[in-house]
Structures are given as structure tokens and as C-alpha cells.
Amino acid sequence: MSGMKPAIYTTVAHDEHDERHHGAVTFPIYQNTLFSFAGYHQPANPYTYSRGTNPTVRELERKLAELEGGEDARCCASGMAAISAAILSRVQAGDHIVCVDQVYTGTRAFLEGWLPRFGVSTTFVNGASLPDLEAATLEHTVLLYLESPTSFFFELQDIAACAALAKRRGLTTILDNSWATPCFQRPLELGVDLVVHSLTKYVGGHSDALGGAVIGSRDNIRRILEKEGVLLGGVMTAHTASLMLRGLRTLPLRMERYRQTGRIVADYLSGLAFINRINYPGLPNHPQHKLAIQQMDGFGSLLSFEWDVPLEQAQAWADALRYYRNGCSWGGYESLVLVIAPLSELGRSEPGILVRLYSGLEEPQALIDDMANAFAAILAGA
Ligand SMILES: Cc1ncc(COP(=O)(O)O)c(C=O)c1O
Structure with a gap:
């Protein structure tokens, strides 16, 4: 772990376009859908219609590309719009995809339940095993889809090794980097x-804007813009781009806070004898901690733990929390808890329930007291 990218705070604070727009310090929201031409024989304006490109959205794309170390980016209406556009840009009928088995449920539903309609099949594999990933690669495989860490069990893939395997086999690699953000992980640098x-998660940071992005080479992004972008039309609005630009300004600050709080919460849970396991790659006893510190510069505040109680008891604990609200997303200022399911329903042989905790910007001690009170109330009544 080498710490966040040098000068990241300056990158998010500084705009290349400060001198334009009468010195406005926030990038203006170009609300308009179309841009008129100066005349029939004038050189074309780079902007013609906001389903293609829009200056506010473009500013966000420029910043995201810079933060991830990519040449360009394309922003979309949601994370799923970005994920589906990226995948669709690489496949055609008859192709095969290899994907990590703990991938986000929406991505899995897209690959497993929707793409087969168009003759594209997917094999889901334990992403922690490079031999398994390699063994699943067939002659007609074109894509390796990764998500590291995953967002239920927080399992990692060895990103550099997966990228090298993909290069050897002629596959494209896509990685969902929502959990780590470019503050803590830059997969393009790993191949x-x-x-x-x-x-929608950490980058927006305020639970008030849905959005997604694909970042990569100029050529790949241009292909997505020209086809999946304008043809499927799942574009980001200028207003959303403005909210995302606002989120980016404080992203490193917030990630630093989440890093500290995440570790405090993970240490607190580690001290509870009745919790079976904490899934958080930042803990030194996490089975992939060595890999985690090799390929990441820090860890967020979304983690899960395994608790051997009946489902109703875990749900009663979640209901007894004051600051952690029941909710399925993460990345905002507010803390959330999600009682996911019995481990047996998630393909695990261990007994117990998987509970996911997202710690927001509250004082860590308030969150720990909140959990302790809820545990005391539930265990006293058990
Ligand atoms: C890891 C991960 N990737 C992608 C998505 C999809 O993002 P969105 O809800 O913005 O479409 C989610 C949403 O929960 C997620 O958790």
C-alpha cells in the first residue's frame, strides 16, 4: 500500500476550465439538450446533442479518466447502464464470458438471465482461484469480468495476474471498482x-444521484460512445454530472474517513466472541490481506460479518440499531445495515446469517455504541 495517488486532493479541487464561464468556481450545468451550429459552413461544434456528449458530463468524464489513469471515460445513467454498455461493447452472438461468481447481483442477472437471449453465455467461477478462471476460459471466450473486492463476501481477485492471463488468452478485462474507488485501487495500472x-455509491457520496462510468483507452471509450452510448441512450444528465463533480471534490477526504471508520468497526466486531467471521480485506487476519495491501491503497467502510443466530434474531438486531438504517445501497453519508440471507442460501456450508454493514460519516464511537446497545438488547432477550 503506497497511499493515495500523489496530488489527488489537487486533482479533485482543480478544474482545467477555471478561466471560462466568467470565473464560476463550479462547472456550470449545461441543461440544454442541443447545441446550435454557428452556420452551415462553420466548423462543427464538438457538442451537438446531449445524448451524445454534454460539456458538464464531459468535465466529469475528464476528471474520472484522470483519477483512474485512463485516457477517457463515458458516463451513464446508472452503474448498471455503464456495466451493460461495457459488456455489450465487447460481445456478439456465440461469444462466451468468464465472470467471478460473487459479482454484484444485477450484473449476474444481466449475464445469466438476459445475455443468453442474444447467444452470449457466461461461466461463473471462484475469482480467488486463478487456475479456476483459466480452466473456465474456452476457445470462444472473449471477456473476463472481475469485481474486486466483491460486495457480499469482500473476496479479491489478483488483478495483475488476471489481466496477464487475459492478455495471454486474448480476452478483454472489465473490473467493477465501485468499492475501492480510484482513491484506493487503480486497475488500469494493473493491466x-x-x-x-x-x-451512485462513494463517488456521488450523498445518496441523491444515480450514475455510472466506464473508463479505459480512448479507442474503447469512443466505441462505447458511438454504439451503446448513443444507441441505447442510457446517458447521464448534466444535473447528475454536476452532483457527481461535487461528490468528487471531497472523495479523498471522505474515503480517508471511511478507511479509518471501517477499520475501527472491523476491529470492534473482531473482539466479539459470538461473531464467526468478519469479511473485510483490511483486517490482517483476512485470508487475502497480503494481496489486498499489494494491490490496494486503502479500504472502504462496507463490510460483512457472519453470525450464527436465527434469521429473525439478526433482523431484530438490525431493527434495534439507531444510526444504521435498514437499506441496500452504500457510499453515502448515512450508515446502513442489510441482513442479507442465511449463508446456506449463498452457497456456503457454514451455519449462520450474512449481515452487511455500511458505516457512514458519523463518529465511529457512536456507531460502536449503537451496535453494542443493539447486541445487548437482542442477546438479553435471546
Ligand atoms: C458493486 C456494484 N456494482 C454496480 C452496482 C450497480 O450500480 P447502480 O445501482 O448505480 O446501477 C451496484 C449497486 O448496488 C454495486 O453494488
Whole structure:
């Protein structure tokens, strides 16, 4: 772990376009859908119609590309719009995809339940095993889809090794980097071709804007813009781009706070004898911690733990929390808890329930007291 990218705070604070727009310090929202031509014989304006490109959205794309170390980016209406556009840009009928088995449920539903309609099949593999990933690669495989860490069990893939395997086998790699953000992980530098994000999470940071992005080489992004971007039309609005630009300004600050809080919460849970396992790659006893510190510069505040109680008891604990609200997303200022399911329903042989915790910007001690009170209340009544 070498710490965040040098000068990241300056990158998010500084705009190349400060001198334009009468010195406005926030980039203006270009609300308009179309841009008129100066005249029939004038050189074309780079902007013609906001389903293609829009200056506010473009500014966000420029910044995201810079933060991820990519040449260009394309922003979309949601994380799923970005993920589906990135995948569709690489496949055609008859192709095969290899994907990590713990991938985000929406991505899995797209690959497993929707793409087969168009003759594209997917094999889901344990992403922690390079031999398994390699063994699943067939002659007609074109894409290796990664998500590291995953967002239920927080399992990692060895990103550089996966990218090298993909290069050897002629596959494109896509990696969902929503959990780590470019503050803590830059997969393009490790050889991945395309990074995708749900900007709805940490980047937006305020639970008030849905968005997604694909980042990669100029050529790959141009292909996505010209086809999946304008033809499927799942574009980001200028207003959303402005909210995302605002989120980016404080992203490193917030990630630093989440890093600290995440570790405090993970240490607290580690001290509870009745919790079976904490899934958080930042803990030194996490089975992939060595790989984690090799390829990441820090860890967020979304983790899960395994608790051997009946489902109703875990749900009663979640209901007893004051600051952690029941909710399925993450990345905002507010803390959330999600009682996911019995481990047996998630393909695990261990007993117990998987509970996911997202710690927001509250004082870590308030969150720990909140959990302790809820545990005391539930265990006293058990
Ligand atoms: C890891 C991950 N990737 C992608 C998505 C999809 O993002 P969105 O909800 O912005 O479409 C989610 C949403 O929960 C997610 O958790």
C-alpha cells in the first residue's frame, strides 16, 4: 500500500476550465439538450446533442479518466447502464464470458438471465482461484469480468495476474471498482482494459444521484460512445454530472474517513466472541490481506460479518440499531445495515446469517455504541 495517488486532493479541487464561464468556481450545468451550429459552413461544434456528449458530463468524464489513469471515460445513467454498455461493447452472438461468481447481483442477472437471449453465455467461477478462471476460459471466450473486492463476501481477485492471463488468452478485462474507488485501487495500472463504476455509491457520496462510468483507452471509450452510448441512450444528465463533480471534490477526504471508520468497526466486531467471521480485506487476519495491501491503497467502510443466530434474531438486531438504517445501497453519508440471507442460501456450508454493514460519516464511537446497545438488547432477550 503506497497511499493515495500523489496530488489527488489537487486533482479533485482543480478544474482545467477555471478561466471560462466568467470565473464560476463550479462547472456550470449545461441543461440544454442541443447545441446550435454557428452556420452551415462553420466548423462543427464538438457538442451537438446531449445524448451524445454534454460539456458538464464531459468535465466529469475528464476528471474520472484522470483519477483512474485512463485516457477517457463515458458516463451513464446508472452503474448498471455503464456495466451493460461495457459488456455489450465487447460481445456478439456465440461469444462466451468468464465472470467471478460473487459479482454484484444485477450484473449476474444481466449475464445469466438476459445475455443468453442474444447467444452470449457466461461461466461463473471462484475469482480467488486463478487456475479456476483459466480452466473456465474456452476457445470462444472473449471477456473476463472481475469485481474486486466483491460486495457480499469482500473476496479479491489478483488483478495483475488476471489481466496477464487475459492478455495471454486474448480476452478483454472489465473490473467493477465501485468499492475501492480510484482513491484506493487503480486497475488500469494493473493491466485491466476497462474499469466500471457505480458512481451512485462513494463517488456521488450523498445518496441523491444515480450514475455510472466506464473508463479505459480512448479507442474503447469512443466505441462505447458511438454504439451503446448513443444507441441505447442510457446517458447521464448534466444535473447528475454536476452532483457527481461535487461528490468528487471531497472523495479523498471522505474515503480517508471511511478507511479509518471501517477499520475501527472491523476491529470492534473482531473482539466479539459470538461473531464467526468478519469479511473485510483490511483486517490482517483476512485470508487475502497480503494481496489486498499489494494491490490496494486503502479500504472502504462496507463490510460483512457472519453470525450464527436465527434469521429473525439478526433482523431484530438490525431493527434495534439507531444510526444504521435498514437499506441496500452504500457510499453515502448515512450508515446502513442489510441482513442479507442465511449463508446456506449463498452457497456456503457454514451455519449462520450474512449481515452487511455500511458505516457512514458519523463518529465511529457512536456507531460502536449503537451496535453494542443493539447486541445487548437482542442477546438479553435471546
Ligand atoms: C458493486 C456494484 N456494482 C454496480 C452496482 C450497480 O450500480 P447502480 O445501482 O448505480 O446501477 C451496484 C449497486 O448496488 C454495486 O453494488
